Amino acid sequence: MRPSPANRAFGITAGFGALVVALMLPLGGSAQAQAQAMPAAAAATAHDACGPVPLGEARCLVSVRNDVHGGLGVRGPAAVGRNAAATGLPTGYGPADLRAAYRLPATGGKGQTIALIDAFGDPTAEADLAVYRASYGLPACTTANGCFREVNQKGKPSPLPPAPATKIAAGWQSETSLDLDMASAICSTCHLLLVEADDQTEADLGAAAAVAPSLGATEVSNSYGGEEGNGISGYAKDYRHPGVAYVASSGDYGYTVPSAPAVYAGVIAVGGTSLTRSTTARGWTETAWSRSGSGCSAWIAKPAWQHDSDCPGRGVADVSADADPATGVAVYATVDGGWVEVGGTSASAPVIAGVIALAGNPGKLTDAAYLYARSKDLYDVTSGSNGYCGGGYLCTAGTGYDAPTGNGTPDGLGAF
Template sequence: MTAPPGHARPPFRIHGNGPIAPISATPQAVTAPNTSRTPANVRHTYGFDKIANQGAGQTIAIVDAYDDPNIESDLNSFSQAYGLPSCVSSTGCFTKLYAAGSQPAVDGGWSLEIALDVQWAHAIAPQARILLVEAKSSSMTDLMAAVDVAVKNGASVVSMSFGGPEFSGQSYYDSHFSATGVTFVAASGDSGHGVDYPAASRMTVSAGGTTLNADAYGNYISEAAWNGSGGGVSSYSSEPSGQTYWPLPYASHRGVPDVSYNADPASGVPVYTSVPYNGQTGWFQMGGTSAAAPQWAALFAIVNAQRTAAGKARLASAYNALYTVGKSSYANYRDVTSGSNGSCGAVCQAAGSYDYVTGLGSPNAGSLVPALVNY
């Protein structure tokens, strides 16, 4: 999917040609599909089950374009199917805001993106509040206005599963990511080698993609670079200070992504939607770096919850912190050393330490979260 100039697209991918479990024609409770990628298994795979805190007191903002009119009820169905805590507006756990003040048009593709983002942020940090801010359109201007609304309404982390090819004037938008104590996470893209914005911003954490190999119980086996993971060397953004800790081959230029997470739709996660996408509803198995961004956002919510409990300020300059704790202990990440996202030589190859396909690697949350809490 290619975004027109000045607009962004949602970088998700669907496994197969349609739902893995369509909505039944007869009313019944929503049941989970037959897949091993349950929230409990994914939390176990990446070590979140080693952490007692699950984001309590923090607000994860999800910024997307257009409207999903059924998102609250679909999130509730997802939560019930997997035994997660309820997250609804009546308890203050879930809030939906229209960035422009009025309800945007409904778009099936963006609705599916919204469902993925909201459900999997909640799956990883089930005690955090979810704030969905819907932009009027997919224009970069409207999406950045939605980012501002998210910050003004108390988000400690903002998940942005959208992007478009970087452009010469992109730094104009960087000011939207300057709020102190707020972490901004951006998906790196799903078209392989290449750099998207806002993932290219020096002020965001860019999340790339892997292909995960785990057993039916969620025990981690291995990861390889996903061939759809966006990444490379920015043509317009300079190197953030965090990356200067590492001997990167293109010093002075921003490397994308910073980190990674399972994003291959073949090893993807279940998402429930009652808004038709290509005329179909139900459970979809989804991937793309759209799946990586909200789960990394959830990790930062957990970090901030623990920092708050310890009397510390919320994490600042998270993109630099990731590199600092990566240098102090390789155990904080699962280094991804195989696979590629193109045929451009070393820049397209996963390798030891940092690379331009998977960044520092995927999270070993049981080690990484405490390191960021103590940063």
């Protein structure tokens, strides 16, 4: 999914938005290089769990707080939301916080199965999920009761891929925990299907995403990405299936070359916000997260349902949710030592998949068209920026559609 330097130089001349990207990126032109230039304050408190990857591979997009550490135990009843530190658990939003922020019902999702696509194996995935759900009083979701399934990229329960063999790839286990926990937080009665690709290549991840509907998945969440480039359209078919909603993280490197699979026309691209409590009537305030991925495609044609003026190709993102690690979510992951607070658009993608599952209409969301038609039913995020584009909507939040946050964040289930 990462173009060669020559292809990237050719591709970014295709549109106004992509041309600006070429001017704003550091030497070398890649989003990974841009990540090195993120604000020092953010770099001091969080780290990207997955490191840079070569051409043809994708990286997970979870950002783990360095300054927040929790314990190994189950949450006590006195702990609520971000005030959990007193119990020995980390700060971080829990299910009740996210439901309150986005006006979501505590029940719903009958008959829905959310597939989470990740690379490599995670031998503690089910055990970690059990701790998270028990800690928040969510119903058990296990292999034994039929709620949880873990399969390989061929859709088989064995052999499962081994755990990552390198430190660079080890962050995928953090990603797996985040994905399962956020799907649980939003739709606690949905079934969960963990599909583990053999490797983090675009081919293996695409195969995993493509097999999920055959196992009953109604929503498929993909919290990873690589820069778009020549040839990426060949994998678009892996992320489209009749009646199934595919969502993907928009990326964590601000305004830059769009990320695939989020850039595919059949995928709902999910950006990120900073979510904080406030004294407003809503009780919460959101701004565009400074690292939320956005961009204008030089390779994917503009869908009929996008009408913004400054991007001749597919624009990213379509919708958004909390992704800032500074306003992050609590996650339980053995690989991280227990409870941690995390962010990244890896968090917002499974949140949106869970919202779609709660609404129970995935057939309406086989692309993002319905979200554009029902944008009035979303919270409009009108402030914040994720880079430099001359103050335009491709990198600056404002009234109506903007690329960092799309059409907005969930305000109940009306847009889903």
